[in-house]
Amino acid sequence: MFDALSDRLEAAWKKLRGQDKISQSNIQDALREVRRALLEADVNLQVVKDFISEVEAKAQGAEVVTGVRPDQQFIKIVHDELVEVMGEENVPIAEAQEKPTIVLMAGLQGTGKTTATAKLALHLRKLDRSCLLVATDVYRPAAIDQLLTLGKQIDVPVFELGSDADPVEIARQGVERARAEGVNTVIIDTAGRLQIDEDMMAELARIKATVQPHETLLVVDAMTGQEAANLTRTFHEQIGITGAILTKMDGDSRGGAALSVRKISGAPIKFVGVGEKVEALQPFYPDRMASRILGMGDVLTLVEKAQEEFDLADAEKMQEKILSAKFDFTDFLKQLRMLKNMGSLGGFIKMIPGMNKLSDDQLKQGETQLKRCEAMINSMTRQERHDPDLLASSPSRRRRIAAGSGYRESDVTKLVGDFQKMRSLMQQMGQGGFPGMPGMFGGGGGMGNAFAGAGNRPAAPGWRGYGGDAGTKKKKTKEKKKKGFGNL
Template sequence: MIFENLSDKLQNALSKLTGKGKLTEKDIDVAMREVKLALLEADVNFKVVKDFIKTVKERALGSEVMESLTPGQQVVKIVNEELTKLMGESEAKLNISSNPPTVILLTGLQGAGKTTHGGKLALHLKKQGKRPLLVAGDIYRPAAIKQLQVVGEKVGVPVFTLGDKISPVEIAKQAIEEAKKNSNDVVILDTAGRLHIDEELMQELRDIKSTVNPDEILLVVDAMTGQDAVNVAKTFNEELDVTGIILTKLDGDARGGAALSIRNVAEKPIKFIGVGEKLEDLEPFHPDRMASRILGMGDVLSLIEKAQTAIDEKKARELEEKIRSQKYDFNDFLEQLGQMRNMGPIEDLLGMIPGVNSKALKGISFGEKEIKKIEAMIQSMTQKERENPEIIDASRRKRIANGSGSNISELNKLLKQFKDTKKMMKQMGNMGKNMKKRGKFGFPLFK
């Protein structure tokens, strides 16, 4: 999970304050020492940590906390606000040109995920109604052009290429003309990376920048490299004056140091984060939502947005009707599993629910392997068994378990959970009907 280690430690340090009716300076000192250690262990830049602790402590010792009826909660509020500030306060949106096409220059070191994230960005913009054009400007790395063409095909976005014999500056120029001709309103330039920053790389990028005058220069950096990512961002910004950052592989970084340091050190906003391997796994970066998740307060808005993109509205209405009329069966459950999979890893979704902290999720397995096992058990049932699980007797259970490569106890557990879920749905349905009869606010599912 994103920020798992940091989240655990910060929540633990602050929980010692929330249970107290009154706080002393010593209480705050002890908590701030733990917060400082947690941030340093998360690979957050030392100067950033020092300034953060100083600000939080000054505010925590002020009247807004000391004279409050809930001083511990006030400290948590301050930490939340300062974490949000650290990461940029509010979402930094893309600069979209009023005179199309909008030109986006992607840059970064080799291996950061530039080409893949060019495709992810193109897909993101396509979903917003844009007509992007991907441009193969990396003429040095073997198979870089082919990789972009494969990515472009997967997301359904055209790729402009002139091969590897023409200069990237000329490719960029001709790509913009091509975009104007074909009414592409966004041009995404994929450029060459290096294993390290060198003058030749920077000069080429400066030449492209001066020739095409991009609306955005987005630096793609790997979150898992921690402070190296921060240093790369600082150098690229000094050389090119980047407009924003795409932080990749954030789902694989349980520490989170790069996300918490990069805005402060490089003085440029994180605009997008890569949170998975799928081409859909690119999200606009919301500092306030991320701060809430780190402190175990959830991220309901992102959860809703994920649901809106992954779940078919018509099917959701049909499902609501089935639940209301008690016709919900294993076929519906199987369909729901597929929709949940489209929303991303289940443990990450649970982490967005307020009050569900990462400690509560430890030891519980929500992986793809478990979902596939459940799907296999349901798919081993006959149509009649899926519609009427009550008919699944001992011999049927044996057949289903054998057919799905599971055992009887796993199948029994699934059948029990399904029965309990249906029972709960019936109770919620009755509650909704009763509230409606009384003219009171009904359960949200049953409007």
């Protein structure tokens, strides 16, 4: 989502490489590139001016640290300023002392408000907070049906009174139902318009005055750039909001919305939507987003996503199999499918530090290799999956698998050989994880080539050890991350 911005900022760092120190003369070219990068990303003009001014002042007054290059020092200054512009810390959903906590969802039509409502309910459910969705959009055709379908999908009840009822009355009764049933959180989906108008604002104001929400969240389309910030400010001035949810961050978003909303509107970004699935909602952490913008990856979010998919008990069993060289094709297939559940390969890989320069073609090549592996494994018998050595010694079995999967016998032979090498190396390493090695994911157009990336980086620097070293204060949590993610 920030590829163009990251590339532009990379050009800024290059202006300082080879310099002895940051000075008034050599910083101007770098600042010019940063300014251009932000403007092209559709960041608000005043935000850009303030940003450049702050970075310049901090860079000129920066202490020269021994062993740190000027470009590295400048990156640190830009990173810290990005974090400050975006809000410095995550602002979670408030939880009222007297239940239920009431969340009012607002926004224009077409921003993904109804879907974001369901996504938020699922997110809160994962935090052990019971939810009730309230459908007050009586104007858009099938809006109520859409929320009912989403509620059924995530197993969250939906309160509705049909399309003929007054939205204010629906909201009031929905809150009363939640209070009577002891529900933790009520999320009210309101009607949107194609543009801001007096009727929409008046209805929102009446609903807000009636239910007295603890949170009023504005859902905005990240692809609208700095206009998202202006929209947030308008809603904040007329209705009063407590935060924003940026949707479609996985699309062709240039990053302007993420960098402008907090500074222009004063409202924090609380969540970002990164896909169409109901699971594709992430809490917004300014420091993590700044790292993604600067191409540093986002290991903590990656680990959190992995923890949602991996069961600790299964991970421990898998670790034992790896250490005893009993890891087989069935286990490998299970891991591949868990990776799929974490999202697209591109989104997953670019969270790993050093992997942000992979092109779309390289990522597509990686996706293709995963599909090839899965197709060939699906053509194996249960016995063959359990004992890969059977395939190593039987050409007839390999020919049958090749015919069943639609690939050549040489492809199957390579898969089996690479798997055996990988299993042996994993045992020697004494830890989980698929090492960045030529073989299973490399050679002959394999995924090693796809992951090698630009700049002659090692095949996969992030495949080893990031699960356990993400950094956490609690030893138990750290151990859980290490075991749960280490078996990827």
